[in-house]
Amino acid sequence: MVVFPGTNCEHDAVYALASVGVETELVWHRATDLSEFAGVVLPGGFAHGDYLRTGAIARFSPIMSEVERLARAGAPVLGICNGFQVLCETGLLPGVLLQNAGLRFICRPVHVRVTSTDSILTRAARVGQVLEIPLNSYEGNYTSDQASFAGMENSGQVVLKYSDPNGEVTELANPNGSLGNAAGIANGEGNVAGLMPHPERAIEKVLGSSDGRVLLESFAMSLSGARV
Amino acid sequence: MSEGTALHRALGMTDDEFEAVCRILDRRPRDAELAMYSVMWSEHCSYKSSRTHLKRFPTEAPWVVVGPGENAGVIDLGDGWLAAFRIESHNHPSFVEPYQGAATGVGGILRDVFTMGARPIAVWDQIRFGSLDDPHNRYLFAGVVAGIGGYGNAVGVPTVGGEVAFEDCYAGNPLVNVMALGILRQEQLVLAESGDEETEAVLLGAATGRDGIGGASVLASASFDDESVAKRPSVQVGDPFEEKKLIEACLELYERGLVVGIQDLGAGGLSCATSEPAAKAGMGMEVDLQKVHVREPDMTPAELLMSESQERMMAFVAPRDVGRVLAVAAKWEIEASRIGTVRRGGTLRVFEAGELVAEVPAASLSEDAPMYHRPLRRPDWLDDLWADRPIADEADVARALLKMLDDPSLADPAWVYEQYDHMLFLNTLIGPGHDGTLLRIKGTSKALAGTTDGNGRRCYLDPRRGAARLVYEAALNVAVTGAQPMAVVDNLNFGNPEKPEVMWQFAETVEGISAACENLGIPVVGGNVSFYNETDGIDIHPTPIVGLIGMADPCPERPPRLDGAASGMELWLLGPDVSEDLAGSAYQKIVGETIAGRPSEPDPEMAARVTGLATRLAADEITPVLHDLSEGGLAVALAKVSIVSRVGVTVDRPGHVFAEDPHRLIAAVGAERSDRMVAMADEAGVPVRRIGGFGGDQIRLGPAAVSLEEASRVWRTALPRRMG
Numbered sequence: 001m002v003v004f005p006g007t008n009c010e011h012d013a014v015y016a017l018a019s020v021g022v023e024t025e026l027v028w029h030r031a032t033d034l035s036e037f038a039g040v041v042l043p044g045g046f047a048h049g050d051y052l053r054t055g056a057i058a059r060f061s062p063i064m065s066e067v068e069r070l071a072r073a074g075a076p077v078l079g080i081c082n083g084f085q086v087l088c089e090t091g092l093l094p095g096v097l098l099q100n101a102g103l104r105f106i107c108r109p110v111h112v113r114v115t116s117t118d119s120i121l122t123r124a125a126r127v128g129q130v131l132e133i134p135l136n137s138y139e140g141n142y143t144s145d146q147a148s149f150a151g152m153e154n155s156g157q158v159v160l161k162y163s164d165p166n167g168e169v170t171e172l173a174n175p176n177g178s179l180g181n182a183a184g185i186a187n188g189e190g191n192v193a194g195l196m197p198h199p200e201r202a203i204e205k206v207l208g209s210s211d212g213r214v215l216l217e218s219f220a221m222s223l224s225g226a227r228v
Numbered sequence: 229m230s231e232g233t234a235l236h237r238a239l240g241m242t243d244d245e246f247e248a249v250c251r252i253l254d255r256r257p258r259d260a261e262l263a264m265y266s267v268m269w270s271e272h273c274s275y276k277s278s279r280t281h282l283k284r285f286p287t288e289a290p291w292v293v294v295g296p297g298e299n300a301g302v303i304d305l306g307d308g309w310l311a312a313f314r315i316e317s318h319n320h321p322s323f324v325e326p327y328q329g330a331a332t333g334v335g336g337i338l339r340d341v342f343t344m345g346a347r348p349i350a351v352w353d354q355i356r357f358g359s360l361d362d363p364h365n366r367y368l369f370a371g372v373v374a375g376i377g378g379y380g381n382a383v384g385v386p387t388v389g390g391e392v393a394f395e396d397c398y399a400g401n402p403l404v405n406v407m408a409l410g411i412l413r414q415e416q417l418v419l420a421e422s423g424d425e426e427t428e429a430v431l432l433g434a435a436t437g438r439d440g441i442g443g444a445s446v447l448a449s450a451s452f453d454d455e456s457v458a459k460r461p462s463v464q465v466g467d468p469f470e471e472k473k474l475i476e477a478c479l480e481l482y483e484r485g486l487v488v489g490i491q492d493l494g495a496g497g498l499s500c501a502t503s504e505p506a507a508k509a510g511m512g513m514e515v516d517l518q519k520v521h522v523r524e525p526d527m528t529p530a531e532l533l534m535s536e537s538q539e540r541m542m543a544f545v546a547p548r549d550v551g552r553v554l555a556v557a558a559k560w561e562i563e564a565s566r567i568g569t570v571r572r573g574g575t576l577r578v579f580e581a582g583e584l585v586a587e588v589p590a591a592s593l594s595e596d597a598p599m600y601h602r603p604l605r606r607p608d609w610l611d612d613l614w615a616d617r618p619i620a621d622e623a624d625v626a627r628a629l630l631k632m633l634d635d636p637s638l639a640d641p642a643w644v645y646e647q648y649d650h651m652l653f654l655n656t657l658i659g660p661g662h663d664g665t666l667l668r669i670k671g672t673s674k675a676l677a678g679t680t681d682g683n684g685r686r687c688y689l690d691p692r693r694g695a696a697r698l699v700y701e702a703a704l705n706v707a708v709t710g711a712q713p714m715a716v717v718d719n720l721n722f723g724n725p726e727k728p729e730v731m732w733q734f735a736e737t738v739e740g741i742s743a744a745c746e747n748l749g750i751p752v753v754g755g756n757v758s759f760y761n762e763t764d765g766i767d768i769h770p771t772p773i774v775g776l777i778g779m780a781d782p783c784p785e786r787p788p789r790l791d792g793a794a795s796g797m798e799l800w801l802l803g804p805d806v807s808e809d810l811a812g813s814a815y816q817k818i819v820g821e822t823i824a825g826r827p828s829e830p831d832p833e834m835a836a837r838v839t840g841l842a843t844r845l846a847a848d849e850i851t852p853v854l855h856d857l858s859e860g861g862l863a864v865a866l867a868k869v870s871i872v873s874r875v876g877v878t879v880d881r882p883g884h885v886f887a888e889d890p891h892r893l894i895a896a897v898g899a900e901r902s903d904r905m906v907a908m909a910d911e912a913g914v915p916v917r918r919i920g921g922f923g924g925d926q927i928r929l930g931p932a933a934v935s936l937e938e939a940s941r942v943w944r945t946a947l948p949r950r951m952g
Contacts, residue, residue: 005561006469008384012654015670028559046382049469105377105647136649138381201651206785 001041002067002083004029004058009044009200013080016200017041020216022223029061038223039076039120040067042083044136044198054082054097054139055089064090076120076222077192081137084185084194092192093185094152095144101177105138109208110175112183112197113163116156119186120222121193124214130167131160131211133197135175140196142178142185149179160184160195191222235259239266245598252592260578260585263530264499264593271759273496274597277725278757281738285752286745291714292753299340299420299492300410301753303715305674305779308414312346315407315680315719315775317758321464322404326371330355330404331379331466335538337408338385339492342475343541345418345482346410349653350667351380352680353390353406354719354773358399360636360950365394368402370951376406377647382468383475387648388656389665390680393637397684400763405719405756407680407775411669416482422505422513422544422570423488429502429513429568430553433474433540435523436498440464440536470539470562477560478541486549486556493540499533499593501542502568503576507591512575515568517585529578529585544570604735605728613689614826625885625932628819629863630942632886635818638860639946657783661872662790663856664705668783675783677711679776683859684769685812686827691733691770693827694812695740697890700835702776703748704856704893707842710787710849711778716745718755718774723767725759733770741772747832748839750776784847792852793873793896799920800902801862802841802909803892804834808884814859815886830890834914838891841912845895850905853896861886865894867927871940876924885929896922 001024003010014024024041027034034040048057058064064086071077071092079087087093100106114122114129125131144152152158160183164173174181176196184195199212236246239262249257249265257265271277287295293310294302300314318333334351341348353376358365369392380387385408422429481487489509491501498520506513517532527535545553550566557564571577576593578586589596632638645660657675658666664679681702687694703713718741723730745752761768780787810816811825845851853873857865863885870877873896879885897905902918909916927934 005473006382008472008652012652015654045384046469046472049382049467049472051469104374105381105649107381107649107651108642108646134651136381136651198651201654204654206657207651207654 001026001043002029002063003027004047004061006047006049007043007045009080009198013041013043013200016203016216019203020213020220022220027063029063031063032066034066034070040070042079042086044081044083047082047086055086058086059090068092071192074189074191076219078121078219079194080198080200081196084196085139087192087194093187093194094148095142095185097139098141098143099139100141106140106175107136108134110135110197111163111165111173112160113167113169114159115161116159118156119159119190119193121184121186121195121215121218122159124218124221128167130163130165131214132202132209133199133212134201135197137196140176140178142182144179153180155188157186157188158182159186159193236262236266239263240270241266245269248598252596253588258586260529260533261588263534264586264588267496267499267534268503268593269597273500275757276598277600277602277759278734279599280601281735284738284742286742287751287753289749289751292751293417296752296754299343301715301717302344302417303753306781307672309669309672309674310412310414310417311409311676311777312341312344312412313407313409313717313777314340314754315405315717315773316340316756317719317721318404319401319721319758319761322372323368323402326368327375327378328465330372330375332464332538333404333406334376334379335466335468335471336494337406338383338471339494339541341408341410342478343420343490343492345416346412347479348385348408348410349655350388350409350678351385351406352678352775353387354403354680354682355390356393356395356398356403356771358396359394362399365399366951372402372404373644373647379466379468381649383472384652386650386652386656388650388667389660389678391682392641392644393682395684395769397768400766401761401768403721403771405773407717409676409678409777418482418487418490420491420505420508421489422509422511425511425570425572426547427488427570428545428547428550428566429515430543430545430550431520431540431565431567432477432543432557433562434467434470434537435521435563436532436535436537437523438527438531438535441531441534464536464538466538473560473562474539474541477556477562480556481543481553486553487543487545489544491542493542495536497533497535503590503593505544506570506576507594510574512571512573512590513568514571515578517578517580519565519567521563521565529580533578602725602731603728604732606732607729613824625929626934628815629867629934630939632814632818632860632864633867633939633943634946635814636947636950638814638864640944643947643951658709658787658789664709666709666711666780666787673782675711675780677706677709677778677780679705680773681705682771682773684771685817685823687737687772688769688823689812689825690827691736692740693829695737695772696744696830698772698774699741699744700830700890701856701858702774703839704842706776706778707839708788708846708854708856709780710784710843710846711780712843713748713750713776713778713839715751715753716774716776717753718772719758720755721758721761721768721771721773723762730767737770737772741774744830748836780847784849786849788846788851788854790853790855790869791872793869793875793922795875795923797896797898797922798902798918799877799879799922800895800897800905800916801892801919802895802914802916803838804831804889804915806883806887806889808887809889810887813861813886813888815861828889834891837912837914838893841909841914842893844908845905850901850908851895851897855894857892857894859888861888862894863929867939867943869896870927870936871943875922876926876936877920877922878924878928879920879930882919882929
């Protein structure tokens with residue numbers, strides 16, 4: 001679990017992953033050796049204050065070259081919210097995240113439809129499954145060029161899409177203007193994934209929803225034997 | 229006139245206060261000394277007009293660990309857990325620069341809480357503006373909400389509740405009050421004391437600049453006029469990223485026991501953070517201004533001592549631990565400077581480049597501050613207001629209800645709280661949009677409940693009754709989550725204290741809060757006073773804000789929620805019979821377009837009974853909905869429950885549906901549990917009667933009916949429609 005100065009969802013992510021049996025350790029952004037870990041989570045927050053541009057400074061943190069090494073070696077790497085922004089900024093995931101359409105911060109539960117299970121984030125889910133998970137971001141508006149996005153859709157890299165409660169992917173159900181309602185993206189190999197909603201905030205019914213568990217369980221399944 | 233007197237007036241000091249400084253020092257003060265006194269003796273820092281009244285507050289209870297006077301109040305939750313909380317205003321800065329004014333308000337109150345050793349876990353915000361019909365008020369409202377969110381979200385503390393209200397009297401003077409809550413283990417409690425001789429003062433965090441010079445004395449302690457916007461450079465600028473690192477660094481210092489005491493730098497800056505902790509320990513201090521890390525060159529000693537640059541803390545460290553403290557600061561990537569040493573003798577000596585620039589008795593800055601017994605006078609106009617009986621025009625209840633649901637003060641606040649992270653830390657069992665917030669403490673059976681409440685109109689008509697009723701309302705808001713009310717903090721927002729009518733309102737308010745707190749057995753553990761909320765001679769309504777924290781242990785698994793009603797459930801009303809109190813009500817203002825009459829007196833006995841009953845009903849999970857009746861009365865309360873539960877409701881003989889009589893609750897309850905509820909109410913001595921039931925797709929109040937769909941649309945779109 002990578003902690004940059006300004007990260008703030010790390011304790012929640014540790015708590016949530018523990019509930020699906022994943023042991024985690026907080027690692028400060030100055031670390032340069034992650035060889036004893038089976039996978040990496042970049043949690044939410046405001047790494048380096050999000051100054052300049054979300055993730056723009058974090059990509060130069062010493063730990064990131066080691067995260068890249070693990071990712072290229074096939075280890076599961078998951079970015080949540082700000083972590084997703086950092087992964088896009090480093091080029092481990094395609095595309096970028098812009099300011100929300102409407103230019104306001106959005107913190108509320110949204111629905112997402114699972115559109116591909118070819119990733120460490122969705123392999124335990126089924127296509128068409130609808131999950132209710134909180135969104136909490138100002139720069140959550142995913143975009144890329146149309147051609148690449150079409151390619152990603154064809155190859156199953158767009159793994160979650162904003163939808164209505166019935167799973168219909170409509171413009172009205174798109175909270176932040178993301179291209180093609182994309183809420184979660186994976187790389188071509190499926191071992192690096194990022195999403196804007198916070199699955200760690202949806203693990204207990206008393207907090208509103210436990211739909212995020214299946215995503216964290218997917219990550220947990222992906223860890224077995226993945227030590228690099 | 230001499231130069232000295234010109235300077236003291238520019239710094240906001242009276243001639244008498246200047247003479248007092250000369251007497252203390254037995255000479256004319258140097259510029260830097262005058263700067264220190266002007267800040268420390270400002271209304272904002274010294275409470276010189278209010279101190280004599282604030283003594284009235286009940287402040288003691290067995291669970292009070294730290295009462296008023298420290299950075300935050302601290303209460304004992306049992307099993308080694310403590311809660312620290314405080315409320316503070318940032319009214320004037322938010323008018324001058326809404327985003328930064330509100331943002332630094334959040335930053336400042338968080339520092340008050342983590343100065344005590346606590347990790348901040350939640351923020352409530354209470355914001356009041358003029359009518360949204362005016363584009364300038366929309367600009368202020370949008371800017372303040374963005375500022376609170378921009379700071380709170382980034383610093384990583386969820387904003388879990390609050391209140392939004394709109395009233396013409398706040399047009400030139402919006403109110404921005406923020407309450408912060410933190411939790412800590414009892415062994416981590418730290419106080420703002422300097423420790424013994426040789427203790428080192430280490431300044432942590434942001435570099436000191438010229439921002440915010442005179443923020444407390446210039447902005448917060450004087451009235452507003454056309455030139456106020458020119459004071460924009462006096463508004464501090466916030467950096468939530470710096471604060472986040474500072475929080476984590478300080479929490480590590482506490483955990484490792486590396487500080488003797490700590491004080492945040494807020495209003496009063498270095499002047500306060502050196503003199504107060506030293507005075508509390510009965511010590512003095514030597515400070516070297518050259519060692520202060522600065523963000524711009526050539527600052528004068530007076531500027532360094534007065535600067536209110538944000539995100540700074542002063543840690544008092546035993547000499548043997550200084551190296552370790554500097555290492556913790558380096559790890560979290562914050563700056564740290566050893567700027568002073570505690571000395572015996574009670575004198576604060578400040579040096580700049582080897583030259584002595586200030587030498588004053590440390591205690592004189594805080595303890596010798598003037599205390600004013602300002603004259604009080606009951607306003608003459610109250611008689612006219614009270615004689616003018618509020619007129620109840622019920623010709624068209626349905627239309628009136630829709631008009632009220634469209635009022636920005638009563639409408640769905642989601643437009644506001646969805647811009648705030650209200651879920652971080654995974655504690656928020658009941659979040660914004662409900663009566664009270666409920667936050668679990670993970671790893672324990674406990675949960676903390678919190679609320680902030682205000683009602684300027686009622687306090688304008690009768691400050692004593694209005695203020696007392698706020699305490700009772702806050703207690704009910706906490707009780708309906710299943711918690712026992714434990715302690716209060718208050719933020720007293722008033723007009724110009726030099727007017728006897730304003731001071732009378734203030735004294736009456738303090739009396740009202742005190743009497744209600746005594747009656748419920750809950751202490752006041754901290755607060756803030758904000759005077760001079762007037763613009764061009766017009767004072768705001770007296771607007772006390774009551775923040776109340778309670779605890780549920782064990783935490784109920786399914787506490788009542790507003791969206792808990794379902795078709796087939798019975799609707800019950802708990803509490804005293806209605807006297808049809810409309811004075812200062814939302815109905816009177818929105819439909820009758822007036823404010824008049826005298827609000828009914830609270831019933832202390834009934835208040836205590838209803839509060840106790842609410843806690844028991846919620847804790848035992850008897851009623852899926854338990855909701856206190858406040859602004860808008862029965863009609864608005866039912867409409868909200870109906871809308872968020874997505875089920876209609878019918879009341880057969882509703883009485884006056886907009887009356888705002890105190891100590892009343894509505895409950896939705898399944899038929900199988902209503903006997904139990906009635907038995908509990910009987911035992912508590914609270915009248916209870918069934919008034920209707922849930923079902924269908926209309927809100928039916930006697931002969932009046934509104935479709936649920938229309939009510940929902942009006943209520944949900946009222947704020948977004950106006951704000952775009």
